[in-house]
Every structure is written in structure tokens, then in C-alpha cells.
Amino acid sequence: MRIRLGWLGWLVMVAVCIWLPWHALFEGSGPFVRQLSRSLAWKSIAECLLLLGTVYGSLRLRRGGIVLAVLCAEVYARRHGVDITVLLLAAYLAGLAGLGWCAAAVLRMPRVPRLDALLRNTLLGLVLWSAAIWIASLAGAGGLPALRMLAVFLLGGSVAIAFWRWRKHMPLPRPPAARADAFFVALVVTTVLMLAAKAAVAVDSDALWYGLNADRVLFGDGGLFHSQGLVAHVHYYPKLTEALQAPFLGLGSASLVTGLSLVCWVLLAITARRVLEELDVKGLSAWFGAFFACAVPAVAASAATPKGEILAAWLCILGLLAALRLRHGDAERHWLGIGLAAVLLAPLARLTVVPYAAALFLFIVAIALRRRTRPDWRIGLPVLFALAVAFLVCLRTFRQAGVALVSPDVLVNLQGLLGWHLHDDIGRYEPIFRTPFPDGLLDSLFGPAAYIHQALFWMGNGWLPLLVAAITLRGWRWMLKPALPFVLLLGLSMYVLLYAYRYGNDGADGNYFIVPIVLLHLAAWVGVFGTGEAERPSRAFVAGVAAMTAFCLFMVVTTANWFPGTGRLDARFDRTPFEELRTLAAARFRHSHMESLTGVLSQWPAGTRMLGDMPADDGGYFPVRYESLGTISWARPPLMVDEEAIVGLFRDHDIRLVALSHNPAAAVDEKVRPVLEDLVRRGRARKLNVAGGVADLWQLGPAPAAGEPGNMGGRPRR
Numbered sequence: 001m002r003i004r005l006g007w008l009g010w011l012v013m014v015a016v017c018i019w020l021p022w023h024a025l026f027e028g029s030g031p032f033v034r035q036l037s038r039s040l041a042w043k044s045i046a047e048c049l050l051l052l053g054t055v056y057g058s059l060r061l062r063r064g065g066i067v068l069a070v071l072c073a074e075v076y077a078r079r080h081g082v083d084i085t086v087l088l089l090a091a092y093l094a095g096l097a098g099l100g101w102c103a104a105a106v107l108r109m110p111r112v113p114r115l116d117a118l119l120r121n122t123l124l125g126l127v128l129w130s131a132a133i134w135i136a137s138l139a140g141a142g143g144l145p146a147l148r149m150l151a152v153f154l155l156g157g158s159v160a161i162a163f164w165r166w167r168k169h170m171p172l173p174r175p176p177a178a179r180a181d182a183f184f185v186a187l188v189v190t191t192v193l194m195l196a197a198k199a200a201v202a203v204d205s206d207a208l209w210y211g212l213n214a215d216r217v218l219f220g221d222g223g224l225f226h227s228q229g230l231v232a233h234v235h236y237y238p239k240l241t242e243a244l245q246a247p248f249l250g251l252g253s254a255s256l257v258t259g260l261s262l263v264c265w266v267l268l269a270i271t272a273r274r275v276l277e278e279l280d281v282k283g284l285s286a287w288f289g290a291f292f293a294c295a296v297p298a299v300a301a302s303a304a305t306p307k308g309e310i311l312a313a314w315l316c317i318l319g320l321l322a323a324l325r326l327r328h329g330d331a332e333r334h335w336l337g338i339g340l341a342a343v344l345l346a347p348l349a350r351l352t353v354v355p356y357a358a359a360l361f362l363f364i365v366a367i368a369l370r371r372r373t374r375p376d377w378r379i380g381l382p383v384l385f386a387l388a389v390a391f392l393v394c395l396r397t398f399r400q401a402g403v404a405l406v407s408p409d410v411l412v413n414l415q416g417l418l419g420w421h422l423h424d425d426i427g428r429y430e431p432i433f434r435t436p437f438p439d440g441l442l443d444s445l446f447g448p449a450a451y452i453h454q455a456l457f458w459m460g461n462g463w464l465p466l467l468v469a470a471i472t473l474r475g476w477r478w479m480l481k482p483a484l485p486f487v488l489l490l491g492l493s494m495y496v497l498l499y500a501y502r503y504g505n506d507g508a509d510g511n512y513f514i515v516p517i518v519l520l521h522l523a524a525w526v527g528v529f530g531t532g533e534a535e536r537p538s539r540a541f542v543a544g545v546a547a548m549t550a551f552c553l554f555m556v557v558t559t560a561n562w563f564p565g566t567g568r569l570d571a572r573f574d575r576t577p578f579e580e581l582r583t584l585a586a587a588r589f590r591h592s593h594m595e596s597l598t599g600v601l602s603q604w605p606a607g608t609r610m611l612g613d614m615p616a617d618d619g620g621y622f623p624v625r626y627e628s629l630g631t632i633s634w635a636r637p638p639l640m641v642d643e644e645a646i647v648g649l650f651r652d653h654d655i656r657l658v659a660l661s662h663n664p665a666a667a668v669d670e671k672v673r674p675v676l677e678d679l680v681r682r683g684r685a686r687k688l689n690v691a692g693g694v695a696d697l698w699q700l701g702p703a704p705a706a707g708e709p710g711n712m713g714g715r716p717r718r
Helices: 002-026 039-059 065-080 083-106 114-138 144-169 179-201 205-211 214-219 240-244 254-278 284-294 297-304 309-326 334-349 351-370 377-401 409-416 439-446 452-456 463-474 484-500 510-529 539-562 577-592 595-601 629-635 643-652 669-681
Strands: 609-612 625-628 657-661 685-688 695-700
Touching: 002 439, 002 463, 002 539, 039 065, 039 179, 039 539, 065 083, 065 179, 083 114, 083 144, 083 179, 083 254, 114 144, 114 240, 114 254, 114 309, 114 334, 114 377, 179 254, 179 284, 179 297, 179 539, 179 577, 205 214, 205 254, 214 625, 240 309, 240 334, 240 377, 254 284, 254 297, 254 309, 254 510, 254 577, 284 297, 284 510, 284 539, 297 309, 297 510, 297 539, 309 334, 309 351, 309 510, 334 351, 334 377, 351 484, 351 510, 439 484, 452 510, 452 539, 463 510, 463 539, 484 510, 577 595, 595 695, 609 629, 625 629, 643 669, 657 669, 669 685, 669 695
Parallel strands: 609 625, 609 657
Antiparallel strands: 657 695, 685 695
């Protein structure tokens, strides 16, 4: 009777942890009520369930199951146009792993289990490939076509060498033996393809601000070290992630650029599984625990964006795995170099992981000192290459912005003690909002609608019922396992940072905390399954975990990137990833009526500097190097304080085009329009003809000759 009451309490707790966020997000005045009112969301869910069922059913066949499962997945992927995306991303991952394989062979690193080899070699390949990109860029050979050729020769050659050298040791895929194994494979395949399809049809404003258009706002005409004349601070963040996306930039694809995050999500899940194994979770339970941690909306939804959160999180969790492997003695000492290299690169992918990377760095060093790890030159080389990459990444920022790191504001202030100061024409992010206590904590767990970016990237609460179940079943002593107190403390630090640091006007984004989110879920999972034996959980426990995972994936399908679903349900099988951005732009411009303005802009070179009062949802699709006047006014107010400052902005940043909408609510219109009209009267600007548009366009500087872009007699290219 006590056991039954215990499992009943478990199910009630799970139901509460699901219903409260559901009520806040999808009912009443919740931000996503409209998402569920559209049939597109439900059709997409039905399509995903159909894919899950067909792949699972195929894998249960005794013969031909793998082939049939691949065909089912291909039908889904071909309809969404992401099969080419998945193949190219798999080739890219194979290139990184192949390059790392070659490096491990040169360094004579010991043979390790298959998953460990994949993670170790991918990290080595990532470090070497990043070094190649940044060195080539510093040498002036960092244009996108050159980097694509370098990728083909370096990564492609490494794959060929690795395949030829180790072809006899590469295992062929085998069908899963048990039903649970088959279901897990089907679940992963469905989730990966769903995220790829989501990335192909929906993008958020941040992606259009500085992610998907990095070919224009980052690489531009001269590569990574060439200043593009932009103001907003986001353009001066460490650009490790964007550099790794370089082979896919400028091809017209959203899913390929975003795909790096999807690859890192898979690597994150594999690394989380290995961490659980190191903490005595055995068998299939480790795989399901890793997936449970990575299905949280803040984690899974970030895999459908081109930002670097997932890459940074994977590098941090890989650092933790390296620390755990070091406990096994000198035979694993090569993990010291892997772990240190990973945590050194993590902040260069996303600055939000700085505190976690610093803590992991100290943790790795502490374990190495405690275990008296013998020094080895093979340990130092990955670290030296990572330091070289870090130096080059920070050198770019320093040359263009005057400081090595433009955020967070605490580090900017500390750099001032060294005499490094942010340039006057570079924006600065100055947080002003402090999360209220305890309301902010309760909202982050049960009412994420209070902060819109936590609603979009909800931090989850699945660890909470798991932790209660672990304490109920096993008491407190499991928390004293080696390394587990550190994992728990680092996970709970999320809530300390939520209050100790200030954020933007609408609070912290949930994806700032991916590292502690994953660690909290893994630690709670260890509390239930970390007995060192492959246990079979009860049906009530499976039902509760399945319900929480399903709710998280439901949120990702219906809300990620503000889009309800994964695209229209039709019979088209001719989509390709190289038309995605053009399709998204056309749909957006039909909504905002910017077609005529875009037709004029298409006559200008892609490197033309343009300002306007259009949001990133429009400007990110413009075929020129666009920056929002509203963003400049917010990020660096002195640049738009008066007429003299605005004229100086135009002059110093080589602005050729300025567009102002006819929207009377535009905040910058009353400041900028009189300046432009005055420049026209003085002959230093001219107003261009945008027939039937919803915006006015000015060209600054001397008038072009007849037939050149911008001539009022010229005909827009169709």
C-alpha cells in the first residue's frame, strides 16, 4: 500500500509540474494560446508521431528493418527538404572526427571505447579546424569561397585517410535487439529530423540579426578580421561558432547554418550519456537519461537556432566528462588536454558559459593535481592549439572594438584596468533588470510566461520530481558520490546567477542556462538510477518521465522560433535547403509589404552599408549589409543624440543607403528624417524612387552615373 501511494504521489507531482507551465503558456492570456489554435501545429505533431511509429515498427522487423526505417525517415526528410542538410551535416561531423582521428594517431593517443573516441576526436578536429580557419583569415585568405575549398581538402582528405586506415574497425549498423532500444532509436531520429525541419521553416530575430546573415555582417568583403563598420555589440562577440558555420554561409540555406547547433545537440546527448555512465548509471537508462536532459525546451529549441549555446554547452559537458575520466589514473591522462581545450573554447562559442567554464577548468585541474597526473607533451598540444584559437578570436575583437571581450559588462570594466576601452562607436550591453525573489524562481519553474524569453526557452522543471523521487527512494547519501556534489552545485548555480546578475528589460533568456539545466537533470537521474546496475524502472516511473519528456518536445514543436509546427502539410518533394532563406524572405516581405524596397536593394552589392528603422525580421533578409537605427539608438545613444552625431554616424561608418518606413510609430523617424532632408537640400544625398513601397530610401554620397545601382532611372532587377 505504501508503494502504491508513493507512485501515486509521484504521478501527482509530475502532473503538477506539467499542468502549471501548460496553464501559464497555453491557456487564458498565455503567449502561445494562438499557436494551438492553428491546425499547422497539430498536423506537425501528427506527422512526427507517424514518423516515430513507422521507424519504430520498421526496426522491430527481423529482416530489412534498418532499410525500411531509413526509407521512412527519408520520406519525412525529403518532404521537408532537409535530407541534403542531414547528409552534409553528417559529412561535416565526419570531417571533424576524421581530422581528430588523424591527430590522435599522430599524437599516439591510446585506443578508447567507441563513443569516447568519437567525442575525443571530434574535439581535436574542431580545435584544428578552428585554428585553420582563423589562421587563414589572419593571413588574408579567409573569404567564404576559400574556406569552403579548405574544408573540402582538409576535412574531406581527413575523412578519406581515416576511412582507409581504420576501415576494418568500423562496425556496420545492427538493428536494435529489444523494444526499448528500437523505441529510443526511433525517438532520436524523429527528434533530429523534427528540429532540422523546424530550422528550415522558421527563424527568430536574433538569427536574422547576426546569425544567418553572417556572410554579410561578419565575413563581408574581407573576412573575419576585416571590420564591417557595424555598431551593435553582438557583432563583436567571440565568433567561434560563426567561423565553424563558414562552409555553409551564403548558400541560401537556414537549416545548414543552424545545423551546427543540431550536430552539437547530438554530441551533447552522447556526452551526457557518457557522464551518466561515469556516475554509475548503466544500460539503456543512461541513454534515456541523456535524452531527458537534452529534451528540455531551453536545450532542444536552441538546436533549431544558429547561435552558439549548444556548442558551448557541449564543450562544457565534455570538460566534465574529461574530469571524470581523469579519475581512472594515468592511462586516461590524455583527457586532461581534451578537457582543458574544451573549457577554454566554450566561452568563445557563447559568453554566457563563462562562469561554468571557469568552474570546470578549476575542477579539471583539481582532479589532475589530486590524482598526480603525469605531464605529457600529448596533453599540451590540444591546449596550445585551443589557446592559439582563443588568442585569434579575441584579437579580432580587440582590433575592431578595443577590448578582447565586449560582454558581460563586468569583464568590460575589468579590461578597463588594463587600459583597454570599448571604442566610442561600438554598442555596449548594459543590463538593468534584476530578477525578483522569490517570484522569479517560481516563475522559472512553473510560470515561464512571466518572462517571454524564458517562455520560448523554458528551463524545465523535470529535475525537481526526479530529485524528490531519488531522495524518497535512496535517501541523501547518493549525493555524496565522487564528483556528484560538484555537479549538483554547478547545476543549482543557475538560480544563484538568475538573481546575482542583471539582465535585459524582460529578464534572462532560458538558453543562458543550458549547462546547469543539463547538469541538474543528469544529477537527479543519477539519484534514481545510479546504483551501478541496469535496473528496470516501474511503469509508473516510466509514465511520469515519458509525460515530462513529451511535454517538453510538444513545446519545442509548437513554440520554437515562434512558429507552430514544422511547415505546411503538403505533397511537395522538390524542396532543397538552398532555397530556404529566399522562401522565408518572400513570405516575410509579403507580410510587411517590403517587396519593392527589396527589388531596389537587390541592385546594390551585398557589402553596401545600409541603415533603416525596419526590425531585424525584415532587415535580416535584405540583400545588403543592414543595421537597424533602433538598435544603434539603444546600444549607443550618443551616436544619434543630434543632427551632428547622426551625420557623423553616416560618414564614419560609410553608410550608402538609409530607409525609413512610413510607420508613424517609428521611434527614430523624427530624428533621422529631418537630417536626410537637409542632406538632400545640400546635395549630399538623394531620395530614390521606390514605387509603391511602404518606405522611403535615400542614397548618401555622390550621385551614380546612369545605369549604376541607385540611379533613379534604373530599373529594379526582377
